[in-house]
Amino acid sequence: MKDKLHELGARAREEMAEAGSPEELDEIRIRFLGKKGELTRILRGMGGLSAEERPRVGKMANEIRAAIEKELTAKSAILKKLIKEQMLHNEKIDVTLPGTVVWRGGRHPLNIVLEEIENIFLGLGYTIAEGPEIETDYYNFEALNLPKDHPARDMQDTFFISNEILLRTQTSPVQVRTMEKTAPKLPVKIIAPGKVYRRDDDATHSPMFNQVEGLAVDQRITFSDLKGTLAYFAREMFGKKTKTRFRPSYFPFTEPSAEVDVSCVICGGTGCRVCSHTGWLEILGAGMVHPRVLEVSGYNSEDVTGFAFGMGIERITMLKYGIDDMRLLFENDLRFLQQF
Numbered sequence: 255m256k257d258k259l260h261e262l263g264a265r266a267r268e269e270m271a272e273a274g275s276p277e278e279l280d281e282i283r284i285r286f287l288g289k290k291g292e293l294t295r296i297l298r299g300m301g302g303l304s305a306e307e308r309p310r311v312g313k314m315a316n317e318i319r320a321a322i323e324k325e326l327t328a329k330s331a332i333l334k335k336l337i338k339e340q341m342l343h344n345e346k347i348d349v350t351l352p353g354t355v356v357w358r359g360g361r362h363p364l365n366i367v368l369e370e371i372e373n374i375f376l377g378l379g380y381t382i383a384e385g386p387e388i389e390t391d392y393y394n395f396e397a398l399n400l401p402k403d404h405p406a407r408d409m410q411d412t413f414f415i416s417n418e419i420l421l422r423t424q425t426s427p428v429q430v431r432t433m434e435k436t437a438p439k440l441p442v443k444i445i446a447p448g449k450v451y452r453r454d455d456d457a458t459h460s461p462m463f464n465q466v467e468g469l470a471v472d473q474r475i476t477f478s479d480l481k482g483t484l485a486y487f488a489r490e491m492f493g494k495k496t497k498t499r500f501r502p503s504y505f506p507f508t509e510p511s512a513e514v515d516v517s518c519v520i521c522g523g524t525g526c527r528v529c530s531h532t533g534w535l536e537i538l539g540a541g542m543v544h545p546r547v548l549e550v551s552g553y554n555s556e557d558v559t560g561f562a563f564g565m566g567i568e569r570i571t572m573l574k575y576g577i578d579d580m581r582l583l584f585e586n587d588l589r590f591l592q593q594f
């Protein structure tokens with residue numbers, strides 16, 4: 255039995271010397287000293303020993319166990335230190351290397367301008383409303399006083415998904431959707447920004463572009479409220495000296511309707527190439543909400559009136575920054591975008 259114990263001690267030492275990782279040491283500890291380990295198995299045979307021998311063998315077994323444990327602890331400490339050193343060596347940081355340049359994104363000019371527009375109207379007590387880009391024929395046309403055979407639909411040829419489903423050509427459907435939800439409560443004061451789609455593609459038209467639409471509905475809203483609001487907007491957007499001009503126009507969903515010009519932001523009104531020497535730049539369309547639009551949206555047109563206006567964010571952005579080709583706004587060329 256003593257021989258077996260000695261042999262076990264020697265074997266354990268040998269294996270510990272060869273162990274290369276803390277996991278291997280754990281495995282050795284279990285195999286030699288564990289509950290079902292080799293040492294336990296040898297000690298089970300102690301019953302066959304004489305009464306004198308038993309304590310001596312017991313003592314010897316304890317000494318061997320203690321020796322193995324001590325060795326395991328020492329070896330484990332050495333291994334851990336080695337591993338740490340290796341890690342430090344492998345993950346060494348060279349502080350003289352140049353750092354990684356972190357690219358800072360910038361805001362797209364369209365977003366800068368949209369945010370400016372939003373801030374001006376939020377300051378006037380408007381809230382922001384949104385609607386779906388895939389719209390029904392009803393909300394995009396019919397509810398806006400454009401029945402199926404209306405010739406004004408030609409100006410807004412779009413992409414049809416089916417006969418009744420299409421990509422919206424304007425953000426105006428949001429007006430009807432908002433009024434339907436709000437009616438008969440007053441007032442309604444929203445701006446609706448978003449993407450719209452038409453079948454155009456050239457230097458000043460894109461099949462996808464962005465609009466902001468505004469709507470104010472309440473009792474006793476008049477055309478002068480509309481004029482005052484848009485004149486204020488133009489001054490905030492293009493500078494204190496900006497003048498506005500209203501020209502009669504036609505939209506099916508407003509009556510009367512107007513095109514709104516601002517004094518040229520480049521020449522100040524004296525005439526230049528950008529304004530075709532007229533001194534004026536067209537920036538938006540507007541008018542008093544057509545009674546029929548109020549009625550389909552749930553308002554009594556005898557009691558309430560409203561005005562609406564809509565503008566292309568691309569157009570405002572191009573005027574503000576002197577950009578001559580709309581396609582630059584969608585090409586994602588960093589040389590262009592980094593200027594903003």
Ligand SMILES: [Zn+2]
Pocket residue numbers: 518519520521522523524525526527528529530531533534
């Ligand atoms: Zn000009």
